[in-house]
Amino acid sequence: MIEKNRDFPREITVLRTILRRFSLNPQMHAELESKLSRKLAGYKGEKELDYHISQIDHARFHIFHDLRIPHNNTHFQIDSLLISDTFMLVIDSKNYAGTLDFYPEFNYLLQTWNGIEKVYPDPILQTRTQAAQLKSFLIKHHFTPPPIEFIVSISNSQAIIRNPGNSHEVRMRVCKTPAVAYKIQSFNDKYQNEVLSIKEIRKMTKLLLKSHEPYIPDIPSMHLPMNQVHKGVQCPECGEIGMKRIYGNWVCKKCGHLSKEAHIAALRDFFIIYGPAITSRQFSEFLNIFSIHQSKRLLSALELDSTGSTKGRIYTPGKNFQLWE
Ligand SMILES: [Zn+2]
Numbered sequence: 001m002i003e004k005n006r007d008f009p010r011e012i013t014v015l016r017t018i019l020r021r022f023s024l025n026p027q028m029h030a031e032l033e034s035k036l037s038r039k040l041a042g043y044k045g046e047k048e049l050d051y052h053i054s055q056i057d058h059a060r061f062h063i064f065h066d067l068r069i070p071h072n073n074t075h076f077q078i079d080s081l082l083i084s085d086t087f088m089l090v091i092d093s094k095n096y097a098g099t100l101d102f103y104p105e106f107n108y109l110l111q112t113w114n115g116i117e118k119v120y121p122d123p124i125l126q127t128r129t130q131a132a133q134l135k136s137f138l139i140k141h142h143f144t145p146p147p148i149e150f151i152v153s154i155s156n157s158q159a160i161i162r163n164p165g166n167s168h169e170v171r172m173r174v175c176k177t178p179a180v181a182y183k184i185q186s187f188n189d190k191y192q193n194e195v196l197s198i199k200e201i202r203k204m205t206k207l208l209l210k211s212h213e214p215y216i217p218d219i220p221s222m223h224l225p226m227n228q229v230h231k232g233v234q235c236p237e238c239g240e241i242g243m244k245r246i247y248g249n250w251v252c253k254k255c256g257h258l259s260k261e262a263h264i265a266a267l268r269d270f271f272i273i274y275g276p277a278i279t280s281r282q283f284s285e286f287l288n289i290f291s292i293h294q295s296k297r298l299l300s301a302l303e304l305d306s307t308g309s310t311k312g313r314i315y316t317p318g319k320n321f322q323l324w325e
Helices: 010-021 026-053 123-140 168-173 177-190 198-211 262-274 280-287 292-301
Strands: 002-004 062-071 074-083 088-094 099-103 108-113 116-121 148-154 160-162 174-176 244-246 249-251 305-307 314-316
Touching: 002 198, 010 026, 010 262, 026 062, 026 074, 026 088, 026 177, 062 123, 062 198, 074 123, 074 198, 088 123, 088 177, 116 123, 123 148, 123 168, 148 168, 148 177, 160 174, 168 174, 174 177, 262 280, 280 292
Parallel strands: 002 062, 088 148, 099 160, 148 174
Antiparallel strands: 062 074, 074 088, 099 108, 108 116, 244 249, 305 314
16 A cells, blocks of 8 residues: 655755746756756656556555655655565666666766766665665664665666676666566565564554655755845746736736736745745735735735734744645
């Protein structure tokens, strides 16, 4: 059964917000654009992995998509984790294109794509490390971990996997995403002894779900030009920033689109850029609303959490406001 679905990556939402709201120098703009497209390609590969995992016999496995667990002053991240009563399996998804030469004996991967060679850390070693961190995390929480296996799933259908050293490790641990179900089956055949009770799996599931902390990029450490933020309500139709509130509607001066709710997306942008707290004055300023009373009306209609007196009231997203996609 699926214990945890994959959430839409918050990092992608943050990058999109920055690219929409900031005037960036061309170099920074290009860097963030390329980071965004890498993250989108990675997410696409992970969704494909989810699809192929969904093809296996679910009754046998407890499945977790995307876990990020704090451990020993850092975090370890697992793209997909499967737990059965006989073993655990950590799966890492990579979306590298081109020809991929694995050199596990030297701990690197050589990618050749469009005539350009690039070296990456060995994904087998990375995934082995995730499995070791998971084991250590479980021991710390008084579990006796079952055997923990790991594989690397290459999602790019055009990628060519090569194993120049004819390494057993590469043959065993690396596959194209559509072959993941067969890999799972082979581990399933290998491990026959029941080592985890239903009760232990339930306790483990609870611990993993409780410990998960989604990654959110830290805006202050990104050195963004904080005085170069485009303020205003963005048109959901054409993307123009600067809609005007006229008789209960947001009106786009460029395309004429009307919206009742375009301020919600603007508030979300504010929370992502400045952090999850806003006053009605900040709301007025960010959305270019001239009447403070109108700001207060719009804010209170959103049923945010709030603290403080009427004048200095601070609003935070709370459970009624969907900050993330
Ligand atoms: Zn428009």
